[in-house]
Amino acid sequence: xxxxxxxxxxxxxxxxxxxxxxxxxxxxxxxxxxxxxxxxxxxxxxxxxxxxxxxxxxxxxxxxxxxxxxxxxxxxxxxxxxxxxxxxxxxxxxxxxxxxxxxxxxxxxxxxxx
Numbered sequence: 648x649x650x651x652x653x654x655x656x657x658x659x660x661x662x663x664x665x666x667x668x669x670x671x672x673x674x675x676x677x678x679x680x681x682x683x684x685x686x687x688x689x690x691x692x693x694x695x696x697x698x699x700x701x702x703x704x705x706x707x708x709x710x711x712x713x714x715x716x717x718x719x720x721x722x723x724x725x726x727x728x729x730x731x732x733x734x735x736x737x738x739x740x741x742x743x744x745x746x747x748x749x750x751x752x753x754x755x756x757x758x759x760x761x
Contacts, residue, residue, distance in 0.1 A: 652725045654716075655709055656735035660742055663713030664725045673712060674737075678759045680704040685757035688750060695746040702749065705758075706742045 652664040655677075665673050680701040687693035687701075714720040722733065739758055740748075752758065 650727060653737075654725065654733060654735040655713065655737045655739065656733075657706065657709065657739050658741045660706070661718075662716045662733055662735055663709050664716055664720055665713050669712075673708075674759060676708050676712075677705055677737075678757075681753075681757040681759045684749070685753045685755065688753045689755075693750065693753070698746050698749050702744065703742070705739070 651667060653667055653670045653673075654662050654664055656662045684693060684698060684701050687697060716722055716725060716733070726733070737759065740752065744752075
């Protein structure tokens with residue numbers, strides 16, 4: 648893990664860097680819709696429309712606050728000197744995750760621990 652950045656990887660959507668100073672804030676914000684989806688799913692109240700609205704909020708936040716590695720920031724800027732490969736702190740499924748797949752993934756803590 649980079650000392651300056653924490654990394655979120657979106658399957659098929661790149662790896663995004665966030666300053667470590669904002670880690671808790673970003674994870675809390677990402678966790679809000681994640682927890683809401685999980686709670687609705689656990690209660691049998693998650694509809695496809697609710698899922699689509701809430702799930703997209705996760706990616707909107709990431710894109711609005713993060714730096715896309717290779718476009719907004721160079722890979723060498725986020726790697727520690729001992730690292731050869733990126734080691735994301737959090738890995739998310741693709742943005743186009745299907746509702747039927749989401750029902751299986753969003754249980755208990757959801758995608759983001761905590």
